[in-house]
Amino acid sequence: MPIITYRDALNQALREEMQRDDRVFLMGEEVAVYQGAYKVSKGLLQEFGEMRVVDTPITELGFAGVGVGAAMVGLRPVIEFMTWNFALLAIDQVVNAAAKMLYMSGGQYPMPMVFRGPNGAALQLSAQHSQAWESWLAHIPGLKVVSPGTPYDAKGLLKAAIRDDNPVVFFEGEMMYNHKGEVPDGEYIVPIGKADLKREGAHCTLVTYGKSVPLALQVADTMAKDGIELDVLDLRTIRPLDTEALATSVRKTNRVVVLEEGWEFCGVGAQIVDYCQRDCFDDLDAPVVRVHQADVPMPYAKNIEKAAKPDLAKTVAAVRKVMYLD
Amino acid sequence: MAKKKADAPAGSTAGATDPSTRAELLRSMLLQRRFEERCAEAYALGRIGGFCHLYIGQEACGTGVISMLRPDDYVITTYRDHGQALARGITPRAVMAELFGRSDGCVRGKGGSMHLFDRATNFLGGHGIVGGHVPIGTGVGFAIKYRGGDQACACFMGESVVNTGAFHEALNMAGLWKLPVVYIIENNRYGMGTALERASAIHDIYQRGAAYDMPRGVVDGQDVLAVRQAMGEALHRARTESMPTLLEVRTYRFMGHSMSDAVSGTYRSKQELEEYMQRDPINVLRQHMESLGEIDDARMAAMDDEVRAVVQDAWDFAEASPEPALESLYEDVLVETTT
Ligand SMILES: Cc1ncc(C[n+]2csc(CCOP(=O)(O)OP(=O)(O)O)c2C)c(N)n1
Ligand SMILES: [Mg+2]
Numbered sequence: 001m002p003i004i005t006y007r008d009a010l011n012q013a014l015r016e017e018m019q020r021d022d023r024v025f026l027m028g029e030e031v032a033v034y035q036g037a038y039k040v041s042k043g044l045l046q047e048f049g050e051m052r053v054v055d056t057p058i059t060e061l062g063f064a065g066v067g068v069g070a071a072m073v074g075l076r077p078v079i080e081f082m083t084w085n086f087a088l089l090a091i092d093q094v095v096n097a098a099a100k101m102l103y104m105s106g107g108q109y110p111m112p113m114v115f116r117g118p119n120g121a122a123l124q125l126s127a128q129h130s131q132a133w134e135s136w137l138a139h140i141p142g143l144k145v146v147s148p149g150t151p152y153d154a155k156g157l158l159k160a161a162i163r164d165d166n167p168v169v170f171f172e173g174e175m176m177y178n179h180k181g182e183v184p185d186g187e188y189i190v191p192i193g194k195a196d197l198k199r200e201g202a203h204c205t206l207v208t209y210g211k212s213v214p215l216a217l218q219v220a221d222t223m224a225k226d227g228i229e230l231d232v233l234d235l236r237t238i239r240p241l242d243t244e245a246l247a248t249s250v251r252k253t254n255r256v257v258v259l260e261e262g263w264e265f266c267g268v269g270a271q272i273v274d275y276c277q278r279d280c281f282d283d284l285d286a287p288v289v290r291v292h293q294a295d296v297p298m299p300y301a302k303n304i305e306k307a308a309k310p311d312l313a314k315t316v317a318a319v320r321k322v323m324y325l326d
Numbered sequence: 327m328a329k330k331k332a333d334a335p336a337g338s339t340a341g342a343t344d345p346s347t348r349a350e351l352l353r354s355m356l357l358q359r360r361f362e363e364r365c366a367e368a369y370a371l372g373r374i375g376g377f378c379h380l381y382i383g384q385e386a387c388g389t390g391v392i393s394m395l396r397p398d399d400y401v402i403t404t405y406r407d408h409g410q411a412l413a414r415g416i417t418p419r420a421v422m423a424e425l426f427g428r429s430d431g432c433v434r435g436k437g438g439s440m441h442l443f444d445r446a447t448n449f450l451g452g453h454g455i456v457g458g459h460v461p462i463g464t465g466v467g468f469a470i471k472y473r474g475g476d477q478a479c480a481c482f483m484g485e486s487v488v489n490t491g492a493f494h495e496a497l498n499m500a501g502l503w504k505l506p507v508v509y510i511i512e513n514n515r516y517g518m519g520t521a522l523e524r525a526s527a528i529h530d531i532y533q534r535g536a537a538y539d540m541p542r543g544v545v546d547g548q549d550v551l552a553v554r555q556a557m558g559e560a561l562h563r564a565r566t567e568s569m570p571t572l573l574e575v576r577t578y579r580f581m582g583h584s585m586s587d588a589v590s591g592t593y594r595s596k597q598e599l600e601e602y603m604q605r606d607p608i609n610v611l612r613q614h615m616e617s618l619g620e621i622d623d624a625r626m627a628a629m630d631d632e633v634r635a636v637v638q639d640a641w642d643f644a645e646a647s648p649e650p651a652l653e654s655l656y657e658d659v660l661v662e663t664t665t
Binding site: 035055056061123294300301302304 | 375376377424427428435436437438440441453454455456457486487489490491492517518519520524525526592593649650652654655656659
């Protein structure tokens with residue numbers, strides 16, 4: 001199977017869906033002439049022309065709204081945010097328009113559109129540029145929220161998101177774009193709403209998604225050397241959440257650690273903990289432990305930035321804690 | 327150096343300079359240039375991380391504007407903030423230490439290149455979200471008017487900012503309420519890889535001020551004396567009539583958008599770059615001073631040696647400064663309430 005980057009996987013998904021359906025177009029800052037701030041849209045302008053690969057001014061609120069309007073009357077927009085930090089300016093259109101249009105219109109106006117871009121911290125970009133927004137968007141009924149952690153899932157999920165008749169919020173990662181993995185030639189879809197057991201083990205469930213998936217696998221490798229086997233459950237979709245896959249794994253291992261990039265308070269992990277206590281109360285042998293960013297804005301200096309982020313050591317310690325190994 | 331201008335005469339001749347002021351302006355721009363060159367080097371060596379946007383080519387904008395301000399005026403700007411911070415009088419040591427992510431940095435290693443702040447010089451920050459700081463500048467103007475007095479706020483931005491919603495909202499309020507803010511658009515022709523003409527429906531962007539009934543103008547941003555003249559007029563209006571001004575300063579960035587971007591390529595040609603580099607703001611002033619007999623090669627070389635030494639000292643200081651203490655990670659999230 002070909003091994004390609006996460007970036008190229010997304011690029012393939014966009015290209016294939018644009019070839020398949022001429023209602024699909026891509027709009028955002030630097031997506032066309034510059035070939036994408038992170039080169040995800042490389043070559044698309046040349047293939048599809050400037051009506052379908054559209055550079056915008058720096059005007060997130062505006063072009064997110066343009067996407068909503070176009071979706072109302074029959075197009076299938078893919079709106080790229082250079083990063084999700086800047087999407088905050090467009091949040092009114094995502095939350096007040098896209099997420100509610102179907103409901104407000106009594107079912108008359110579905111919103112077949114995708115809002116996508118990199119999310120979370122990269123390296124030393126400090127407070128305004130290092131934020132993980134998935135728990136904010138996952139809070140909103142009327143949105144689907146997806147966050148792939150491998151090139152395979154990135155391609156399959158983006159294709160599913162573009163074909164979905166609902167607004168899908170799609171979280172990528174700046175640090176993920178160069179990440180490589182197997183992606184088959186030819187057509188496939190990864191369904192929205194299905195988690196994936198990335199690795200099987202009997203001792204503890206490590207729940208994660210998106211950029212934390214490679215880290216979780218590294219944790220599992222490390223702990224396997226000490227004979228500790230982890231179920232690494234990659235949610236892939238945060239909303240709707242695959243509670244069945246979660247319960248299946250928890251009933252097997254009886255112990256859970258949740259690993260996420262974002263802040264603790266009202267984070268995605270809090271929701272996972274709730275499902276665990278609701279569905280698997282009697283199966284739990286220990287309180288669920290969460291690994292997340294320190295409860296502060298992201299600092300610039302290397303040493304304190306590192307201290308703020310979840311990492312291998314913190315995650316290993318969390319697993320050891322739920323297993324009462326220390 | 328900027329702060330000595332409290333005695334600058336008000337009115338339209340405010341930008342006029344004498345030989346010693348011209349020498350100060352030249353030194354300030356040269357310092358910024360040498361500082362930024364060393365930043366590029368430090369970035370390549372991994373001493374500076376994250377996003378790092380250099381000011382090379384645009385020095386006359388910040389230097390001209392800030393040299394007209396009083397110490398009690400305010401400055402607010404974007405992520406492209408090193409040159410303006412130096413022009414305002416934040417020490418090269420404090421700026422370089424910040425870029426190195428050290429505890430002696432002007433924001434203690436918390437902010438880095440994009441977020442320089444300094445209360446002592448009323449430097450209200452480098453801000454990273456395009457357009458986000460423009461309403462904040464308007465808010466500073468509101469506070470000035472609220473408290474009374476004749477201070478002003480200089481609010482810098484790139485030309486792409488005029489296409490954001492925040493810009494319109496902010497300038498409308500300033501026009502409506504007559505707030506003493508000078509909005510300075512540093513039109514360097516590009517926002518990342520997008521030329522102004524590909525992003526704005528009108529190309530003489532100072533004319534956007536018409537929509538808010540705001541005094542407006544355009545000035546050659548490679549000529550620091552012209553910038554001073556225009557800023558002087560705008561400040562006079564702000565101080566005496568509490569009126570905002572929209573000032574478009576036409577310039578060019580000689581480097582890539584940030585240290586992670588190519589200098590030229592898909593969006594602008596090498597030839598265009600080289601053409602614009604002919605009008606280097608430092609050379610423009612230098613030539614003017616040469617024609618007045620105020621500087622020669624020897625004095626220029628001496629000035630260059632002096633600022634290079636200042637920058638080397640800043641580098642050495644930054645390198646010797648300790649990393650932030652781990653506890654500082656949790657500091658500054660909220661302040662202890664004392665009222
Ligand atoms: C709201 C928002 N969208 C996108 C970005 C990414 N970005 C950072 S700088 C920049 C270009 C800004 O250009 P301009 O305003 O002309 O300033 P210049 O960099 O030329 O000084 C972009 C798109 C951002 N920081 N904020
Ligand atoms: Mg610009």
